[in-house]
Amino acid sequence: MVKPSQMTEDQIIQGCRENQAHAQEAMYAKFSPHMLGVCYRYAKNKEDAEDMLQEGFMKVFGQIHQFKGEGSFEGWVRRIMVHTCINQLKKHKKFNESVPLVHASDLSFKDYNIPSLLQAKQVVECIRLLPLGYRTVLNLYAIEGFSHREVGEILDIEESTSRSQYTRAKALLEEILIKKKILAKPHEKLKLVSGEH
Amino acid sequence: MESRFDTNDFERSLREQADKFYLIPSERVWKSIYNDLHPGSKWPSLGVGIILLISLFWIGNTHTSTVNPNTLRVVQKNSASAYKDESATAISSSSTVHLQPGTVQQFNNQKIVAEQTVSLPIAAKILKRNNESLPEGTVLDAGNVGSQNNQSLSLQQVINIPALSTGIHARISPKSLADVNKILNRRSNPEMSDQLQKVISTFVSRGAETESERFLPAKTQVVKSKKTKRKADWALFVTPQRSYVHFKGTNLNEPPVQSLVATSPNTVHKMNTTGRFGLQAGVDVNYKLTRSIDFTSGFHLSYNGYNIIAELAHPSLASVTFRDSKGNLFTKNYMSYYGNSNNGSLKITNYNMQFAIPVGLQWTLFEEDNVKVSVVSTVEPYLVLGSQAYILAGDGKKFVNDPDLIRRVNLNGTFGSVVTFSSHKINWNIGPSIRYQVLSTYQNIYPIREHLINYGLRIGISKPM
Numbered sequence: 001m002v003k004p005s006q007m008t009e010d011q012i013i014q015g016c017r018e019n020q021a022h023a024q025e026a027m028y029a030k031f032s033p034h035m036l037g038v039c040y041r042y043a044k045n046k047e048d049a050e051d052m053l054q055e056g057f058m059k060v061f062g063q064i065h066q067f068k069g070e071g072s073f074e075g076w077v078r079r080i081m082v083h084t085c086i087n088q089l090k091k092h093k094k095f096n097e098s099v100p101l102v103h104a105s106d107l108s109f110k111d112y113n114i115p116s117l118l119q120a121k122q123v124v125e126c127i128r129l130l131p132l133g134y135r136t137v138l139n140l141y142a143i144e145g146f147s148h149r150e151v152g153e154i155l156d157i158e159e160s161t162s163r164s165q166y167t168r169a170k171a172l173l174e175e176i177l178i179k180k181k182i183l184a185k186p187h188e189k190l191k192l193v194s195g196e197h
Numbered sequence: 198m199e200s201r202f203d204t205n206d207f208e209r210s211l212r213e214q215a216d217k218f219y220l221i222p223s224e225r226v227w228k229s230i231y232n233d234l235h236p237g238s239k240w241p242s243l244g245v246g247i248i249l250l251i252s253l254f255w256i257g258n259t260h261t262s263t264v265n266p267n268t269l270r271v272v273q274k275n276s277a278s279a280y281k282d283e284s285a286t287a288i289s290s291s292s293t294v295h296l297q298p299g300t301v302q303q304f305n306n307q308k309i310v311a312e313q314t315v316s317l318p319i320a321a322k323i324l325k326r327n328n329e330s331l332p333e334g335t336v337l338d339a340g341n342v343g344s345q346n347n348q349s350l351s352l353q354q355v356i357n358i359p360a361l362s363t364g365i366h367a368r369i370s371p372k373s374l375a376d377v378n379k380i381l382n383r384r385s386n387p388e389m390s391d392q393l394q395k396v397i398s399t400f401v402s403r404g405a406e407t408e409s410e411r412f413l414p415a416k417t418q419v420v421k422s423k424k425t426k427r428k429a430d431w432a433l434f435v436t437p438q439r440s441y442v443h444f445k446g447t448n449l450n451e452p453p454v455q456s457l458v459a460t461s462p463n464t465v466h467k468m469n470t471t472g473r474f475g476l477q478a479g480v481d482v483n484y485k486l487t488r489s490i491d492f493t494s495g496f497h498l499s500y501n502g503y504n505i506i507a508e509l510a511h512p513s514l515a516s517v518t519f520r521d522s523k524g525n526l527f528t529k530n531y532m533s534y535y536g537n538s539n540n541g542s543l544k545i546t547n548y549n550m551q552f553a554i555p556v557g558l559q560w561t562l563f564e565e566d567n568v569k570v571s572v573v574s575t576v577e578p579y580l581v582l583g584s585q586a587y588i589l590a591g592d593g594k595k596f597v598n599d600p601d602l603i604r605r606v607n608l609n610g611t612f613g614s615v616v617t618f619s620s621h622k623i624n625w626n627i628g629p630s631i632r633y634q635v636l637s638t639y640q641n642i643y644p645i646r647e648h649l650i651n652y653g654l655r656i657g658i659s660k661p662m
Contacts, residue, residue, distance in 0.1 A: 028227055036219065041215065041218075049220070050226045120215070143215045
């Protein structure tokens with residue numbers, strides 16, 4: 001028997017279709033760290049993210065027969081994770097609520113030096129500082145690559161609401177990133193551009 | 198990342214950063230998924246638990262005497278000195294027989310039918326009706342009596358000896374006893390009075406300790422058997438306790454980004470902690486190894502922890518540096534909501550809930566009728582069921598919470614003393630105990646070693662199995 005760490009993606013998929021524990025373990029080992037990173041961007045904390053991850057993987061293992069091999073398998077897993085996260089959030093949050101506009105200047109952060117190696121982590125943490133509505137729209141539009149129309153359908157909100165929330169989220173995030181010295185301050189005033197081009 | 202304010206650049210950069218980000222899930226996630234996917238695999242652990250429980254009860258039951266407390270032990274003293282000394286309690290095991298109603302038993306090497314009994318009140322009435330007594334110290338030669346009247350005995354001659362109503366102790370010689378037994382054996386003799394048969398049988402087969410002793414006081418003693426010393430007992434207890442903590446080690450500074458940069462010396466940061474009340478409860482089974490040493494084990498559940506003096510702070514990133522098993526330093530970042538303060542108004546709590554299986558010895562130092570004093574020492578391997586773990590960030594100014602850092606399986610050492618008071622049916626136990634956490638609360642990657650100490654008062658009940 002091939003060791004889980006030495007299995008190819010095809011072997012993993014085939015093994016998972018046959019409900020083989022070692023193939024499932026191999027898939028989990030391969031994708032869980034990045035998928036937890038995805039869930040973490042949507043979740044309130046790491047525990048919630050792990051719950052989302054668990055539910056997402058259960059769906060992946062349950063629906064793996066539906067994967068036709070078209071496109072990236074990781075992309076397919078990721079889409080399931082994102083939809084799982086959104087469904088979890090929808091249980092507690094209505095995304096069409098009007099979200100008060102929060103200016104970054106209202107937030108107070110202590111400045112300190114951050115090693116550049118940790119930049120990815122810090123960017124994600126900054127995203128997580130955004131209000132939930134902003135954060136979700138930004139995650140779906142800017143990172144997952146959905147259009148505003150798709151974001152609207154996923155979150156049951158108007159397309160225009162998605163646009164406006166994204167604009168505000170982006171402005172707020174930029175300000176936070178500058179404040180945290182992850183992003184250099186521009187010489188000229190920030191030009192806020194609405195989402196889709 | 199300068200000049201990323203063009204929309205495409207910003208989003209691309211954001212996506213790149215987000216895609217680089219990953220987190221290692223805790224072990225419980227995969228275990229939960231695995232258990233959901235393969236539910237059959239739960240059974241082995243469940244089976245082991247059941248087997249363990251059954252084993253404990255089996256040990257307790259198989260090492261407990263099966264003697265019925267209503268059974269009489271008839272003891273014959275063979276020596277002449279024993280005969281003379283009424284208070285002597287020397288027991289010859291070879292002459293011990295058990296009498297139970299409805300069964301044919303041995304009595305002084307002779308068979309009697311113990312079902313030939315009448316109730317004690319009837320026997321007492323018979324005795325009362327023949328209200329005669331012998332002077333104190335009178336020795337009845339039942340052999341002579343038995344030979345009288347061609348093996349026909351009168352009621353008075355045989356059983357009027359101790360005179361239940363007067364309490365006078367008479368003595369029967371060994372020879373007399375043999376003759377009484379002969380009479381018993383000839384119970385079918387039509388010449389033998391029915392009343393006599395009934396009364397004799399009554400005193401032999403009933404557990405009326407006093408009457409039996411009076412009837413056969415010197416040569417043969419019929420004593421109510423004491424409960425055999427139990428080999429095992431179980432105890433239910435609860436221990437209110439107060440937990441304190443002490444730390445060893447220093448925080449590590451963050452590893453330098455470039456290896457040529459010298460690392461500054463590690464710093465010691467202090468945090469203020471206060472004790473916190475906790476609770477331990479469980480079931481113990483004590484199994485007697487020797488007269489004074491018991492083996493003890495069981496199941497314990499406990500909650501303990503301590504408070505940290507802190508203050509609310511704006512959410513911000515904080516990092517903690519760890520050292521892996523190869524000695525390499527690495528840093529993890531956390532969101533921090535609490536600052537370290539000497540005079541903060543806020544208390545945050547580190548706690549854990551444990552399930553432990555203690556293994557140890559109990560040594561009895563002193564034992565009197567109703568009081569026993571013993572000391573107990575155990576080691577308790579335990580599993581952490583739930584926890585909260587605030588640790589100090591590398592800068593010493595913030596607290597971050599990372600329950601994943603907790604060592605899931607750990608070890609406690611306990612020492613305590615127990616005073617046991619015996620009452621009618623159960624024993625009451627009380628005594629102080631100290632519990633020390635042997636291994637650090639946190640995994641070895643964290644440079645600070647944390648050990649909890651619990652001082653408690655154990656209160657419980659115990660009962661032989």
